[in-house]
Amino acid sequence: MSEVTLRDTALSEYADVPARVRPLRDAYFEAIPEVCVERPKYVTEYHVAHGLLSDTPISGLSKARAYRHVLEKRTPVVWPQKARLRDGSQMEIRGRSLFAGSTTSKFKGAIVYPELLGLSLWPELRSVSSRPQNPYYLDPKDRRVLNEEVFPHWMDYSVLEITRRREPTAPYDLLQQIVFFLASKPNCMSHTIPSFSRAVHEGLRAVIDDAQSRAEAATDGDRRDFYRSLAEAMEGVVAYSRRLAAEADRLAGGERDEQARQELRTLAEIHRAVPERAARTFREALTTVWMCWTAIHQENPNVGLSLGRLDQLLYGHYRRDIDEGRLDVAGALELLCCLWLKIGDHVPLIPETGERLFGGTGSNQAITIGGVDRDGNDSVNDLTYVMLRATELMMLRDPNLNARYMSCVNSPEYLRRLCQANLRTGATPALHNDRAVIRALTTKGDSLEQARDYGIVGCVEPGSNGRHYAHSAAxxxxxxxxxxxxxxxxxxxxxxxxxxxxxxxxxxxxxxxxxxxxxxxxxxxxxxxxxxxxxxxxxxxxxxxxxxxxxxxxxxxxxxxxxxxxxxxxxxxxxxxxxxxxxxxxxxxxxxxxxxxxxxxxxxxxxxxxxxxxxxxxxxxxxxxxxxxxxxxxxxxxxxxxxxxxxxxxxxxxxxxxxxxxxxxxxxxxxxxxxxxxxxxxxxxxxxxxxxxxxxxxxxxxxxxxxxxxxxxxxxxxxxxxxxxxxxxxxxxxxxxxxxxxxxxxxxxxxxxxxxxxxxxxxxxxxxxxxxxxxxxxxxxxxxxxxxxxxxxxxxxxxxxxxxxxxxxxxxxxxxxxxxxxxxxxxxxxxxxxxxxxxxxxxxxxxxxxxxxxx
Amino acid sequence: MVATLRRLLLNVVSYLLWDGPVARLLRRVCPALAKELEGEASGEFLGLLLGGMGLALDLSRSYRRNVRGFSAVYAIRVLDPEVGRVARFDKGRLRVAEALGPGEQATVTVTFNDTRALVDFLVAGGSDILGVLLENKVRVEGNLNYLYRFGFLVRDLTRRFDLPGGTAAASRVSASAT
Missing domain, CATH: 3.20.70.20 (Anaerobic Ribonucleotide-triphosphate Reductase Large Chain)
Incomplete structure (x- = not known):
């Protein structure tokens, strides 16, 4: 049933970007993205050391170990200190986010996936920093890493090349000619919504324990290895969060500003607890989502990878914190604005001519709000409106907010509020008709409950939240x-x-x-x-x-x-x-x-x-x-x-x-x-x-x-x-x-x-x-x-x-x-x-x- | 024998020179390449480019790092005017021939419609590999990743040694765009 208690759903009294977020947001718009080579370097290092670069299939367990290696080695950035400007100079970042960690080691980064289309950047390694349209800064030292330590190893083992070699009858010529169709698997298998429910409500330790006990019980070797791969991967995520905690503690030790020191201590405490354990507060729940989100990026490029129905997932934590006086609307808005900025901390790496087809695109990380619940009842709640307001204030490309609406179930006031947000932002959120979408999904075999629990993937594609691997842009x-x-x-x-x-x-x-x-x-x-x-x-x-x-x-x-x-x-x-x-x-x-x-x-x-x-x-x-x-x-x-x-x-x-x-x-x-x-x-x-x-x-x-x-x-x-x-x-x-x-x-x-x-x-x-x-x-x-x-x-x-x-x-x-x-x-x-x-x-x-x- | 001695000599020289003098030497030894890069590229361009690249690999240790441990055979063809070259990378060196040896297989075969497409494809200036593919001016048979690497080698050549189309030209493009 509807859980709207806000007197003013427009939240008009919160007229500005929260003071904490303002300098971060300003820096975000001033900075250009920087190519981050940590992931490709550590992934390559692991694959080379373990002989994985061959035509022999790679097991999930080997991949999990490679990603754990990345997660255990990558720099734990608590608060980025510098961002890069278009002229190559650096600017200092003054704001302090309520979230630590990042998808790359940069304030605004681009990740390289040499297993996929990362090598298409090779011809541009010397010019990508200065190209006229959407440049990415690439440090000369990092250029050398990519040119000498990363790319050469993958020449014969990118997904497209393995496919070309193994599948001679594939219509490779048509794909190359581009005007017929595009296939996205050479670049990613993204375009879906993960499930954060278990991570938030039980913690990743529960996932690890479950996977380990299933591995022990498995009689089939492949299955046993699969469960071990899950445990291994999640240990990596937990390790990264703990390293953030340690880094926050270290920084706190040297911090003179009392408030900053306290904030670092709080961050350390949160990251020692989650995502390993069940989230106790709204902020911990958001941190869990954020940690899982950064981890997913170490595995696959974000092309339409979407966050799903966050207003539904997180409402329990929000409500409890509000009711028990730990949180107010201003605090929730501040947290969401910080998270929205974090979600946009990376951009897709697009080669120069790719810009001609995809120029200006972000990662299209959709968040879905509103609509009905699995029983068909109104699921709009206070958090729906707080997320809407955060989106209005931040005016960011990513996340891409999508609002569901079910006529006669959701209130007319809610629809008016969605329209108001569009008038205020000029561009968001997109509106989806539950009646039509649910009908379309059930026609294709989803159960009514699954269909009612749809979230938007990437641009506009509906998929049952956390359980439907649609790869909708295949x-x-x-x-x-x-x-x-x-x-x-x-x-x-x-x-x-x-x-x-x-x-x-x-x-x-x-x-x-x-x-x-x-x-x-x-x-x-x-x-x-x-x-x-x-x-x-x-x-x-x-x-x-x-x-x-x-x-x-x-x-x-x-x-x-x-x-x-x-x-x-x-x-x-x-x-x-x-x-x-x-x-x-x-x-x-x-x-x-x-x-x-x-x-x-x-x-x-x-x-x-x-x-x-x-x-x-x-x-x-x-x-x-x-x-x-x-x-x-x-x-x-x-x-x-x-x-x-x-x-x-x-x-x-x-x-x-x-x-x-x-x-x-x-x-x-x-x-x-x-x-x-x-x-x-x-x-x-x-x-x-x-x-x-x-x-x-x-x-x-x-x-x-x-x-x-x-x-x-x-x-x-x-x-x-x-x-x-x-x-x-x-x-x-x-x-x-x-x-x-x-x-x-x-x-x-x-x-x-x-x-x-x-x-x-x-x-x-x-x-x-x-x-x-x-x-x-x-x-x-x-x-x-x-x-x-x-x-x-x-x-x-x-x-x-x-x-x-x-x-x-x-x-x-x-x-x-x-x-x-x-x-x-x-x-x-x-x-x-x-x-x-x-x-x-x-x-x-x-x-x-x-x-x-x-x- | 003469070729081996020449290579030996250049190898010794490469330990005495850094990129600045190599660049001057390259421009002096390969004036035709610089001229082609400056003006309208002719049918000679492909041969001159590969020749210049081979010389740069012999003369410059830093440029040679780009191909450490790299072995590949590139068969490159231009249809108008018809020109073909085979570039063999092995042990940090580049050898150029007119055709593949008997029974030899190219790692990648690239066919350009014309010299303009070849220049657009290989030299910095706003167009890259995908761009030429989009305009249907090139056909690639084989591993595309090898072509990406070759693209880098050409751009590194022109930029590192400040050949026309390289750093200076690119920075002019960049400055005018911003």
Whole structure:
């Protein structure tokens, strides 16, 4: 039941970042990330010393020992003293966090994983500190470590290379050509939510004891070793925390400031207790989560690794501390602001050109608040609101806050508060409709209780909290490539016409009906998706043989009971994720072909194809391009056009139909999602002109968002997206909506309007409960940018203005700092259709390039 | 015999020189490479680059540390104009040939569409290995990690010895960007 006792859920009296956190936050925004070589150095050291670098599989126990070695050797940083500035100089850090430890040895670090794609940084070792876009400082001594002591050992043993050598039939060429699909296993097997419940409530010693007693009882050698790997890994986590305690004690001994000395003594006391023992206080519970979180990073890169429903996990400790007078709201806010900053203490290591695809992305560490509990009751509590307020105050890219909402169960005041947070921050939290998500998850086999306990992974992907290993970004499909192969009979302009890539599905100029074209497209989709699935399977086998994950397996529901590592299907629920890039552009292209070529027979297919090859540059083709782009003359997704809506539903059905029949490497089927991160800009950059009038190199629409400018008013867009059946969207979707800012975030009328839009989009389209059970047309997810376009344009042209250093925007699933994004991504965000909160009318009167007046 | 003696001599010299004089020597001995790096690279670029790299490995102990214990055979081809070279790294040295020996297998084979792609790929300036892959101007057969290492060797060569496209050019790029 609802546990809201706060009189003011907006917590308006806490108007500023807590004084303790302010200098830390300032330093965070001034500092650039530094490459940390501790983990790669110690991991390599262990692998070399123990002969693990070979084609022979590596056991989970060996991996656990390697990670324990790392955890026992890495520097215990209690309070970082220095941070690096862009010019290479160092700044002193004055603030004192309430949490010790870090994911790297730096204030803001980037971890190198040579087992994965770490070696892609090799060509840049001399230039990464000074590269223009998102540099990472690399100390010359550390450069030598990577160049001479780390990278050479892994040349033959990265996951991708082992796979390439062992799996000659894998579609390695397609992966290399990038325009077809991306597979994320060469870089990580992340994208999931660990379970911190046992660590918080029982302590890691209980996990260790349990694992050891199961190891002793095991009759099977592999199983015995698996349980020993869990114990070994958790001993490493405990050891790291104890070393932090010792370091805090040491620092306290030399500290002259009485308050600082006392704080260090307190930190030492906390780290001697947790995560080894059950957390007794809210702060200890947060410390346990933080220690487990840092440990997981020593094992796997954080790509969408998410923290789950922290307001549910930690509420008991919070409530008890509040009730017993150990904590007040201000204290809880201070703790959460400190933790939020800690969570963002690392960034992904992206090579220079990776920036073109992923520029500006963080690790996408989602935290989920609100919604219903496992019994379907309102689970919003005071901590939900405190977390929301911490997010508003901190305005950080990571963590990525996601709020669940169940109409008629959660209160309307809660929804208004979520809308208010969006108006205040301009970009967060993303909102998820419990009704739609729970329905999507149960359709794929989750029990109702499991589905109700979902958290958001990475961008928008729902997964049952702490028990579902979704790896929701296993493959990213460029759907536009499938369309391209259908248009050119199995050939692709990017790789050169004349080269057969996909199946020969026939020359569309010879097709008599749109059904034939749809058949061809479906064949190409199934072929392309099949290639991605095959690649993922090959990579998955390498993860199983060379990359077991004992740390994450210890912090997950399933492996302890099943006796299997997560990479060997140890999780309670297993699936693999396929996310689709270019959905709306393909829907619109298909709809244009249906209407203009086959139904009205206005445009011969050959003419259309010539226009595409010529990128609409000839005058007659330019006129055709204008017509194709015009939503009044050509069907568009997001306008409630019956042709476009039907094509959207058909396409989502085809993709779900294919993927739900494919079994992933850990068992469990694939689940399809529609969130694009920055890939809709990256892939757009590479792809030629399309039948929806999109020209070469232009961005695709993000997520499942209609192409910008298609929907003249907001209801059209919301209704079209809502009509795509949720049963086909088990891995979520991102719908990006931009609102014109209102005068005040506390404006009652604006809040009413905002909440009404969300409520209307999320509501079932029927009031009859029986019909509701069958109805699949309520909205699933929505996220916002509420920012003035002129401000974005100014930020585009003057990125160095101080006020833009922290400008947060919603990309597609996650938030990012506008200044860090690629030029294409900045353009895409500026170009997004903007709607008025009152009435939902669209402002659609612009298009890049900017007019001279705007520039 | 002559080659062995020459290598022996250079090896002795490398213990007497540090990177500054090596850089001057490199620019004097390989003026064509510097010229190619400064201007529009021609079909000669690949041969000159590998020649310069080999000489730098012979002359510079610090540069040689990059390939300590490293053995690999790179087959590098440019399609337009058609040029091919084989680079064999072994025992801290680089030997360059026109083609693979009989029965010899390359550790990695890289084919560039043109010399421009080769330069973009190998020399600092905002584009890297993935960039050229993205633009479909290179085809790699074999272990991509070897290519990452080769990319570092080239960039280290140009920066360490202040060849055009190296430190000076990169810092100009960086300064203008910031």
């Amino acid at each position: 493959v990213l499909i460029n759907l536009v490539s499938a369309l391209e192969l259908a248009l050119f009979n199995g050939e692709h302009r990017h790789t050169g016409l004349g080269n057969e890539i996909g199946p020969r599905t026939g020359d569309p100029a010879s097709f008599a009906s749109v059904e034939q074209f749809r058949d061809a497209l479906e064949v190409q989709i199934r072929w392309l998706a099949g290639q991605a699935v095959q690649m993922n399977a090959c990579l998955g086998r390498t993860h199983q043989s060379h990359y077991p994950t004992p740390i994450l397996s210890s912090l997950f529901e399933g492996p302890m009971d099943k006796g299997n590592d997560l990479v060997h299907a140890g999780a309670t629920i297993n699936s693999s994720g396929a996310t689709i890039i270019g959905f709306a552009d393909v829907v619109d292209s298909l709809s244009a072909i249906e209407r203009l070529v086959f139904r009205d027979r206005d445009v011969p297919f050959d003419t259309l194809r010539q226009a595409l090859v010529g990128n609409f540059s000839l005058p007659e083709h330019a006129r055709l391009g204008e017509r194709l782009r015009d939503p009044r003359r050509t069907p568009k997704f997001g306008t409630e056009d019956p042709i476009a809506d039907a094509n959207a539903q058909w396409l989502a059905g085809v993709l779900d139909g294919f993927f739900s029949q494919q079994v992933g490497p850990r068992g469990g089927c694939y689940r399809v999602g529609y969130w694009t991160m920055t890939n809709h800009a990256g892939f757009g950059l590479l792809m030629p002109a399309m039948p929806n009038g999109r020209r070469k190199g232009e961005n695709f629409a993000s997520g499942m968002t209609p192409v910008s400018g298609a929907a003249r008013s907001l209801p059209e867009a919301l209704n079209s997206v809502a009509r795509v059946p949720k049963r086909n969207l088990p891995s979520g979707l991102a719908l990006n909506i931009k609102f014109t800012p209102v005068g005040s975030a506390d404006d009652e009328a604006a809040l009413d309007d905002f909440a009404a839009w969300v409520e209307g989009y999320f509501a079932p389209h029927t009031s009859d409960p029986a019909a509701d059970a069958q109805d699949d047309s309520c909205g699933m997810e929505i996220q916002f940018n509420i920012i003035d376009r002129a401000e974005l344009i100014d930020a585009l042209h003057h990125p160095d203005k101080p006020e833009y250093a922290e400008l947060l925007v919603r990309v597609s699933g996650y938030t990012a700092y506008f200044k860090d994004l690629t030029p294409e991504m900045k353009q895409e965000i500026i170009e997004r259709a903007e709607y008025n909160l009152a009435g939902g009318a669209g402002r659609l009167d612009w298009r890049f390039p900017l007019s001279s007046e705007e520039e």
